[in-house]
Amino acid sequence: MNRGNQQKSAHVTTRRLLDMKEKGEKISVLTAYDFTMARILDRAGVDVILVGDSASNVFSGHNTTLPITIDEMIYHARAVVKGVQTETSRAMVVIDMPFMSYQLSGEEALRNAGKIMKEHECDAVKLEGGYVIAETVKRITDVGIPVMGHLGLMPQSIYKYGSYKVRAQEEREAEQLLEDARLIEEAGAFAIVLEKIPSKLAETVTRQLSIPTIGIGAGGSCDGQVLVINDILGLNREFHPRFVRRYADLDAVIENAVMRYVDDVRSGSFPSADESY
Template identity: 40%
Template sequence: MKSILEFSRAKREQHPIVMIAAYDALMARLVAESEADAILVGDSVAMVVHGHPSTVHATLDMMCTHVAAVRRGAPDFMVVADLPFLTARRGRLAATEAAGALMQAGATAVKIEGVAGHEDVIAHLVESGIPVMGHLGLTPQSVHQLGGYRFQGREPAEAERVRAESRRLQELGAFAFVLECVPSALAASISAERAIPSIGIGAGGGTDGQVLVLSDLLGLDARFQPRFARRYTEGHAVVLEAINHFARDVRTATFPAQAEVLA
């Protein structure tokens, strides 16, 4: 995909949307060569790449650096970038400047967590020509307020809040929204009600698309295995064996071979 118009067409044609979260040029190039539709430069980069305990540690400079790297790796691909912690809460001017910086770094669109308290920001960004993707359910930037990474929408009041927020996002002009860690029946019914597509993560198969972090689907982190993230290869074991193979070759003087030595 190259534009938000293709998201709308995918929804109309019932073509499931495939998003991959990636953070650097090499991985972006691999995704761009694949059958995936879009790249998300998530604020999860603070955890996956920089080793922080939560996404609240992502900064605008950090996000811009990774967006620019991803754009260089995937120059013609749809790239959605997260607005980092508190960005949408500092008012329209600050949010517009931050979103503008992400767009200038190479983003096609920005993603904003939640709705309440910054509806005016979402509307202003859309009116300013900046495509906005919403994010509902489990919103990691609010992890401390939520009391941890807890499933959302099980209680009727919570479910109705998520449903109402999805409706409001559509009214405000968002082109799509992520539904994270909500009951599958709720996600499916919300997706059926909305004209804009939903992208699920831990929300069952009834959404209009799915998103996973590339390192999760590659199985690169043996210590992090969320239930919703299917491993499509055991990358941790593959990479570890390659490194150990190299170490053995060095120690047995079988690397470099004569053909690998520059004259």
């Protein structure tokens, strides 16, 4: 990915992530959906910024990730990539391929992955699924597009599951997940997200794969962790899963700031003489 005069050694790449796994260095991943947040995350030292289809929930207000379209994902991705296009940028940018943009056929998946990569200068795409999409992953990676996998609880399949409960607790499903992880690695994926699975299973997968695992609700043995930025900043009062650690309560901070602004406007104290021309 060309970022002008940026020192390439500083930018996180697929090779860098593999090196981090080999050295035991943990990988930090957070979501972003806009220019301003991407710029902040990059400055703060996040290794990977995921333009997640969770934008469907936290940005557009949908109940699931299914409604968001590929064009909407490209819109968010373009803004995020601009946020990290600086001389000091280091974060890798990965884009979720949305529901039904890759499931119909390998040809359509390749076309859509290419569209995502060509519309802006992102680094990789992410797909959900195991053996069913292994050939699709291979087809995409064979043309030079890096792919991150996603196993365990897969939000795009939520209507199939019927709930957001922990996946792969039963032996049969756990064995299938482990096999799926191997298949996705063999297909060429450079990393795999493991969402909401037992920590012991995540540890086994992490140990058996040569590529990094990125956990979300999968324990501390994964090679890295990913969370939704809105969740760690406390921007969602209703969402309190046990795997989210809140580092701020910006919902209250922002509401308080807006209430003070409204009061100042209504009282006439804003703008003051110093704030006027």
